[in-house]
Amino acid sequence: MAKFADVQKTMQGFQMIEKKTQGEQAEEQMNKFIESGLNKIEKPPTGLGPAECSRCGDEIPIARRQAYGNGLCVYCAELNERR
Numbered sequence: 676m677a678k679f680a681d682v683q684k685t686m687q688g689f690q691m692i693e694k695k696t697q698g699e700q701a702e703e704q705m706n707k708f709i710e711s712g713l714n715k716i717e718k719p720p721t722g723l724g725p726a727e728c729s730r731c732g733d734e735i736p737i738a739r740r741q742a743y744g745n746g747l748c749v750y751c752a753e754l755n756e757r758r
C-alpha cells in the first residue's frame with residue numbers, strides 16, 4: 676500500500692509533467708502559427724487568377740487577380756466587355 680508521502684511525490688511529479696506539457700503545447704502552437712504565416716507568404720491566397728493574361732500574356736496585377744481572377748489583363752478584359 677502506498678504511503679501518503681509517496682502519493683504526494685507522485686502528485687508533484689504529475690504537476691511537473693503537466694507544466695512541461697503546457698509549455699510544449701505553447702511551443703507547438705507557436706510553431707504552427709509561424710508555419711501558417713510562412714505558408715501565407717510563400718503561397719498566394721486561394722481564389723487568385725493566373726499571373727499572366729491568357730490572351731496576350733501580359734502580367735496581371737495582384738489586385739486585379741484578387742478582384743477578378745478571370746485570367747485577363749485590364750486591356751483584354753475591356754476588349755471582352757466591348758464585344
Ligand SMILES: [Zn+2]
Binds near residue numbers: 728730747
Ligand atoms: Zn491581355
